[in-house]
Amino acid sequence: MKVGLLSFAHTHALSYATLLRDMGDIELLTTDPDADGQPARPGHPRGRELADQLGVAYADSYEDLFAWRPDAVIVAAENTRHRALVEMAALHGADVLCEKPLATTLADAQAMIEVCRGAGVRLAVAHPVRFSPSYAAARAAVREGRLGKVLAVRGANYGRLDDTPRPWFSDPALAGGGALMDHTVHIADLLDDLLDGARATDVYAQTNRLLDPNAATETAGVVTVSYDNGTHATIDCSWSQPRTHPRWGDVEIQIVGEKATVELTAFGQLVSGYDEKNQRPSVHPWGTDLDLSLLRTFLHGPAADGIDLPDGQAGMRTLKIVLAGYESARTSDLTRIL
Numbered sequence: 001m002k003v004g005l006l007s008f009a010h011t012h013a014l015s016y017a018t019l020l021r022d023m024g025d026i027e028l029l030t031t032d033p034d035a036d037g038q039p040a041r042p043g044h045p046r047g048r049e050l051a052d053q054l055g056v057a058y059a060d061s062y063e064d065l066f067a068w069r070p071d072a073v074i075v076a077a078e079n080t081r082h083r084a085l086v087e088m089a090a091l092h093g094a095d096v097l098c099e100k101p102l103a104t105t106l107a108d109a110q111a112m113i114e115v116c117r118g119a120g121v122r123l124a125v126a127h128p129v130r131f132s133p134s135y136a137a138a139r140a141a142v143r144e145g146r147l148g149k150v151l152a153v154r155g156a157n158y159g160r161l162d163d164t165p166r167p168w169f170s171d172p173a174l175a176g177g178g179a180l181m182d183h184t185v186h187i188a189d190l191l192d193d194l195l196d197g198a199r200a201t202d203v204y205a206q207t208n209r210l211l212d213p214n215a216a217t218e219t220a221g222v223v224t225v226s227y228d229n230g231t232h233a234t235i236d237c238s239w240s241q242p243r244t245h246p247r248w249g250d251v252e253i254q255i256v257g258e259k260a261t262v263e264l265t266a267f268g269q270l271v272s273g274y275d276e277k278n279q280r281p282s283v284h285p286w287g288t289d290l291d292l293s294l295l296r297t298f299l300h301g302p303a304a305d306g307i308d309l310p311d312g313q314a315g316m317r318t319l320k321i322v323l324a325g326y327e328s329a330r331t332s333d334l335t336r337i338l
Contacts, residue, residue, distance in 0.1 A: 001299065004070035005030040006062060006085050007077035008046045010099045011166060012126065015291045016074055017054050026299070029068050031059040034077065044165035066092045072299065074126070075099060078174040079181070083108040090119040097124045097298045101185045101322060102315030104176025109319050113312035124298055124309040127189045129251050131293035134264040136305055138255060139194055147257025149230075150195065154254040155187035156236035161212055161219060170217050178217025180207055180325050183237035186251055188225070188318040189310055191233055194255070198229040200317070204334045205325035211240060223325045266290075 003026050005017055020028045035046035051058035059065040065073075066088065072095040075085045082103055089096045096116060102125050103109040116123035129135060141147055159182070161170060168174040175181060188200075203225050207218035220238035227233070251266035267285065275282040294309065302308040310318075320337050328335040 001025060001072065002027045002029070002068065002070045003299070004028075004065045004068070004073040004094070005056075006065070006073055006075050006089075007034060007081070008032040008050050009034065009078045009081075009166065009168060010076040012099065012128075012291060013074075013076035014050075014054070016076065016295065017051075017056050019289075019292050019295055021054065021056050023295075029057045029059055029065055029070065031062055031065045033061050034081065062088060066094075070094050072097070074298075078168045079104050079176045080174050083112055086112045086123065087115050090115045090121050090123075093119060093121060095122040095124075095298075097126055097295075097309070098315070099126045100189070100315070101125075101176070101181060101319055102312065103319060104181065106316070106319065106323065109312070109316045113316065116312060123312040123315075125189070125312070125315040126294060127186065127310055128290035128294045129186055129190060129266050130193060130307050130309070131288065131290045131297070132251075132264075132266040133288055135190060135253075135266055136307060138253070138262050138264045139307070140305075141260075141262055142194055142255065142257070143196070146260060147255060147262060148259035150255060150257050151231065152256040153191060153194075153231065153233040154256075155190070155233060156250075156252045157183040157186045158236070158241055158250050158252075159183060159239050160241040161215060161239045170215055172217055175217070177322075177326065178207075178215065179219050179237050179239045180205065180221045180223065180329070181217075181322055183239070184221070184223055184235055184322050184325060185318045187233075187235045187237075187253070188321045189314065190251075190253065191225070191227075192310065192314055192317055193307075195227060195229065195231060198227040198231060200225050200321050200324075200337050201228050202226040202334050202336055203321055203324035203328050205328040206332075207325075207329045211238065218329075221325070221329070223321070225321055 032047045073089045075098040205223040207221035211219040223235040225233045255262045271284045324335040
């Protein structure tokens, strides 16, 4: 199978390139032409230099990559550039795995869904946390009725403002927002899957820049979501980890049901200690590679547990929550999702 990787902008692109490179049944071609107009970051190359470091094939332009006729592509560009690349892929008949969020406007998301539907290609959104063993166990407990009716969910997606290697993350013109755009989608997507058909109806959110007053975007936020089945959820989407913290972040969820409460940590498979030589804490993950599970599902279909990637419509539903959150934060009022 021939797979194209469109852009190295997103931090996950490095993981995707490495994993695809080592798959025996995959031919990989990468391209990152948008990097040419961005400032170089010492120690954080992009474009052909990064491709050479990773040992992967490289094309100079998106057109050159599509002339290679890929079967599928992964869009790992800046958020506001997703639409153009998804449309290009659809017109060339390639299935698409698009980084989250699917888009930054509802018009772009709808256009992406329609062009893929019209071309008869698959559109999936890259949400790796669905493949965490702890989430799979919690999902099974909910689906089997062991928790009873889900009354409330508390979710938190901690992280940090990671704009040293990728400055576009805090550039509203390329990211479409800040912490609310970046981190709400992870929990919102899990809720979309967990609640199995329930739809978000109302959103209330507050955001601020207290964690980094000089940032161009919000760096912290709390989003409250109500669903049409009576479930209520809160999402802490803040970039609240210190820049020197040994871990980038985490996804934590507490699910409160009529019969039981379940708590999970999506990235809890860790060995932690202290690095005396460098005089700092040290954390080493082990266990399931969520990106690998995500790629295998995209390329070969869902595993035996039935967990699949969200499609374009699911991506649209999570985006509606994000955009309603921005409207609520702007007006300091509850926002209805139509």
